[in-house]
Amino acid sequence: VAPPSGKTEVPQAAPVAVFKLTADFRDDKDPNKVNLGVGAYRTDEGQPWVLPVVRKVEKIIADDHSLNHEYLPILGLPEFRSSSSKIALGEDSPAILENRVGAVQCLGGTGALKIGAEFLHRWHNGQDNTKTPVYVSAPTWENHNAVFANAGFEDVRPYKYWDAEKRGLDLSGFLSDLESAPEHSIFVLHACAHNPTGTDPSQDEWKQVAEVMKRRNLFVFFDSAYQGFASGCLDKDAWAVRYFVSQGFEIFCAQSFSKNFGLYNERVGNLTIVAKDNENLTRVLSQMEKIVRITWSNPPSQGARLVSITLNDPELFAEWKDNVKTMADRVLLMRAQLKAKLQALGTPGTWEHITEQIGMFSFTGLNPQQVQYMVKQKHIYLMASGRINMCGLTTKNIDYVAESIHEAVTTVQ
Amino acid sequence: MLPLKPADRASSRGTYHGCSCPFCCSSWWSEVQMGPPDPILGVTEAFKRDTNPKKINLGVGAYRDDQGKPYVLNCVRKAEAQIATKKLDKEYLTIGGLAEFNKACAQLALGPDNEVLKSGRSITVQTISGTGSLRVGANFLSRFHTVAKDVYLPKPSWGNHTPIFRDAGMQLKAYSYYDPKTCGFDFKGALDDILKIPEKSVIMLHACAHNPTGVDPRPEQWKEISALVKKRNLLVFFDMAYQGFASGDIDRDAWAVRYFIEQGHNVVLSQSFAKNMGLYGERVGGFTVVCKDAEEAKRVESQLKILIRPIYSNPPMNGARIASTILNTPELYKEWLVEVKDMATRIIRMREELVGNLKKEGSTLNWQHVTDQIGMFCFTGLKPDQVERLTKEFSVYMTKDGRISMAGVTSGNVGYLAHGIHTVTK
Numbered sequence: 001v002a003p004p005s006g007k008t009e010v011p012q013a014a015p016v017a018v019f020k021l022t023a024d025f026r027d028d029k030d031p032n033k034v035n036l037g038v039g040a041y042r043t044d045e046g047q048p049w050v051l052p053v054v055r056k057v058e059k060i061i062a063d064d065h066s067l068n069h070e071y072l073p074i075l076g077l078p079e080f081r082s083s084s085s086k087i088a089l090g091e092d093s094p095a096i097l098e099n100r101v102g103a104v105q106c107l108g109g110t111g112a113l114k115i116g117a118e119f120l121h122r123w124h125n126g127q128d129n130t131k132t133p134v135y136v137s138a139p140t141w142e143n144h145n146a147v148f149a150n151a152g153f154e155d156v157r158p159y160k161y162w163d164a165e166k167r168g169l170d171l172s173g174f175l176s177d178l179e180s181a182p183e184h185s186i187f188v189l190h191a192c193a194h195n196p197t198g199t200d201p202s203q204d205e206w207k208q209v210a211e212v213m214k215r216r217n218l219f220v221f222f223d224s225a226y227q228g229f230a231s232g233c234l235d236k237d238a239w240a241v242r243y244f245v246s247q248g249f250e251i252f253c254a255q256s257f258s259k260n261f262g263l264y265n266e267r268v269g270n271l272t273i274v275a276k277d278n279e280n281l282t283r284v285l286s287q288m289e290k291i292v293r294i295t296w297s298n299p300p301s302q303g304a305r306l307v308s309i310t311l312n313d314p315e316l317f318a319e320w321k322d323n324v325k326t327m328a329d330r331v332l333l334m335r336a337q338l339k340a341k342l343q344a345l346g347t348p349g350t351w352e353h354i355t356e357q358i359g360m361f362s363f364t365g366l367n368p369q370q371v372q373y374m375v376k377q378k379h380i381y382l383m384a385s386g387r388i389n390m391c392g393l394t395t396k397n398i399d400y401v402a403e404s405i406h407e408a409v410t411t412v413q
Numbered sequence: 414m415l416p417l418k419p420a421d422r423a424s425s426r427g428t429y430h431g432c433s434c435p436f437c438c439s440s441w442w443s444e445v446q447m448g449p450p451d452p453i454l455g456v457t458e459a460f461k462r463d464t465n466p467k468k469i470n471l472g473v474g475a476y477r478d479d480q481g482k483p484y485v486l487n488c489v490r491k492a493e494a495q496i497a498t499k500k501l502d503k504e505y506l507t508i509g510g511l512a513e514f515n516k517a518c519a520q521l522a523l524g525p526d527n528e529v530l531k532s533g534r535s536i537t538v539q540t541i542s543g544t545g546s547l548r549v550g551a552n553f554l555s556r557f558h559t560v561a562k563d564v565y566l567p568k569p570s571w572g573n574h575t576p577i578f579r580d581a582g583m584q585l586k587a588y589s590y591y592d593p594k595t596c597g598f599d600f601k602g603a604l605d606d607i608l609k610i611p612e613k614s615v616i617m618l619h620a621c622a623h624n625p626t627g628v629d630p631r632p633e634q635w636k637e638i639s640a641l642v643k644k645r646n647l648l649v650f651f652d653m654a655y656q657g658f659a660s661g662d663i664d665r666d667a668w669a670v671r672y673f674i675e676q677g678h679n680v681v682l683s684q685s686f687a688k689n690m691g692l693y694g695e696r697v698g699g700f701t702v703v704c705k706d707a708e709e710a711k712r713v714e715s716q717l718k719i720l721i722r723p724i725y726s727n728p729p730m731n732g733a734r735i736a737s738t739i740l741n742t743p744e745l746y747k748e749w750l751v752e753v754k755d756m757a758t759r760i761i762r763m764r765e766e767l768v769g770n771l772k773k774e775g776s777t778l779n780w781q782h783v784t785d786q787i788g789m790f791c792f793t794g795l796k797p798d799q800v801e802r803l804t805k806e807f808s809v810y811m812t813k814d815g816r817i818s819m820a821g822v823t824s825g826n827v828g829y830l831a832h833g834i835h836t837v838t839k
């Protein structure tokens with residue numbers, strides 16, 4: 001029977017670049033292949049790492065027969081939400097003590113950005129707003145654009161951030177874009193370990209950013225996907241978020257536990273909301289509920305339970321921080337070694353940025369042709385932007401990678 | 414929602430006056446209105462606050478055993494134990510989710526020998542349970558089914574259908590479905606309304622165990638609906654959240670979906686495993702698009718990924734892994750079928766006991782619809798003021814439309830419930 005037509009022609013969409021990269025890597029038969037693409041932690045054996053504390057807590061959950069699979073509340077597991085916000089803001093945060101911090105458990109950092117974006121579209125700067133500019137860093141995580149565009153914002157624009165020439169932060173460009181942004185514009189700030197550049201503002205630079213944002217009445221939306229991964233210390237990595245809160249800003253902070261808990265596929269995220277007071281917060285949360293209900297109704301329980309049990313038990317919490325430091329330290333080691341090897345090879349250019357940059361990623365500075373060379377000739381998979389995931393480096397492959405970078409830089413223009 | 418005047422906006426924004434104290438400057442959110450509690454989930458919130466020891470929660474559709482306790486299926490526990498031994502990693506799933514789950518999910522709905530599956534002309538993506546599936550589906554239709562913007566829901570339908578489709582940019586319309594005079598299916602009304610639906614519009618059909626009424630068409634009626642829908646050239650969106658829960662038999666409950674596909678409808682389908690596997694909070698669901706061929710299915714898949722990525726990137730593993738293990742392990746699958754049947758059977762028994770107890774109370778009203786209706790819910794026919802009394806005087810919690818979740822009825826509370834219902838209706 002010929003099916004009746006009811007659908008318009010659906011065109012083939014381009015695949016998401018970072019996942020295509022991993023797919024190509026998987027299909028590559030070369031024994032020397034290296035995956036420096038998607039941002040997931042790897043051990044020195046090049047393997048995924050389930051944190052020891054996670055295995056422990058999984059067992060705790062499995063052995064607790066009083067637990068079931070009932071629906072969580074719309075906004076998520078209460079103990080998860082509050083303990084997660086504490087991680088971002090600090091346990092002694094005045095804002096928390098003043099009862100003006102709330103949260104929405106979301107599906108990963110993406111989900112937190114999504115719910116935040118949907119809320120802003122409905123309630124920020126008027127109602128059902130499509131025109132307020134949303135500023136994302138140049139460059140930024142590619143999905144930022146889609147999240148805000150799909151939430152209805154027609155004007156998603158870049159703010160200057162990465163200075164390709166000096167391979168560092170373009171502070172004056174950043175500040176000038178803040179100055180010229182229309183009032184009430186939304187700025188997506190990377191809390192630490194900027195993706196993809198690995199370049200964060202210094203404390204003094206953050207202070208300058210904050211000063212302009214306050215004066216120009218700009219909305220602060222932090223994306224915090226790597227807390228703990230930047231320096232190895234949770235509090236240090238949360239400095240910027242906490243500074244803004246201490247300056248009286250009302251903020252959104254999208255937190256992800258994908259990387260720092262290694263819980264990638266359980267989709268554990270938290271949208272922390274700091275409001276002026278509890279009354280405003282309550283109304284905001286009530287509207288967040290409406291948005292969640294028509295998106296996923298209520299969030300998944302397993303990952304939130306894992307994180308919540310860990311954060312709320314002093315011993316497990318200490319063990320987790322230790323696991324995070326293990327990951328961060330390996331990344332720092334790989335950074336140091338890669339730089340040393342490139343310098344030893346005499347690879348042209350300066351490679352200070354490899355150790356100056358922070359977090360999982362490094363913006364190598366390789367141009368698209370050089371990247372192509374790496375991928376096609378050397379079977380080393382990295383993003384077209386030149387971004388590499390430091391976690392993909394191991395003591396076994398680092399020589400090969402360093403030599404390949406050397407070849408790319410010296411033979412490919 | 415009234416538009417804000419520019420002057421109001423400026424003042425409410427709290428122009429910075431040089432002070433960093435959060436108490437001086439007003440909030441970004443001064444104009445945010447307080448949202449009303451969710452009509453369905455809000456019932457449970459109210460129930461929790463009630464201190465009456467006799468309270469009964471007949472609000473949200475979550476299965477309870479005869480002690481009124483949440484029930485974790487044995488096959489789920491076994492699957493979890495099996496999964497734990499494998500010490501799997503936690504790497505991201507692909508945007509479309511766990512492949513073994515998607516395949517089994519489609520097979521469960523369509524039957525393993527379905528021509529659609531053999532020819533590869535469908536695509537199934539893992540979604541955040543039924544809601545997530547409907548949302549992805551609504552977004553997909555809004556973006557790609559541009560020939561028509563209207564979605565026709567049965568009157569009544571699940572309360573969350575309307576805001577989901579509306580937010581996705583579709584327009585909501587309705588076709589007659591429930592006959593309050595008979596507390597049954599308004600077959601003639603449905604056909605009359607469907608006849609008038611403009612070509613290419615989307616029509617939402619509850620595959621089985623209609624929510625909230627519990628009223629399902631009989632097979633002969635489904636056949637006529639199918640023929641009419643085909644004549645009107647409508648796009649069918651099946652919502653199947655209760656496969657297994659209606660009759661206790663998963664094939665019987667999927668009959669309408671399979672029949673429509675056989676008749677040539679290229680349907681879209683939302684499935685939930687919240688109820689039939691008791692995986693509520695794990696958020697396990699699927700969204701399927703039946704296409705004209707495998708090539709179209711590939712194109713559709715690529716676009717579904719583009720829709721999903723900016724919402725949550727990729728779906729959660731835990732629940733899908735459990736469901737997949739059950740569906741793909743023969744002994745567990747067999748055990749699951751028995752447990753689903755047991756849950757459905759208990760509900761059917763509670764329907765009978767409720768009617769029996771109402772008669773015992775001396776009610777002279779016709780309660781036949783309680784046993785005629787099927788699935789988790791019963792549309793009692795109670796009016797809003799009667800519902801309010803039932804809640805206030807008896808601490809029986811249900812939605813204002815008179816819907817009760819039979820899953821919340823137990824042999825321990827059915828007598829009290831009958832007494833309450835009789836009191837407010839006599």
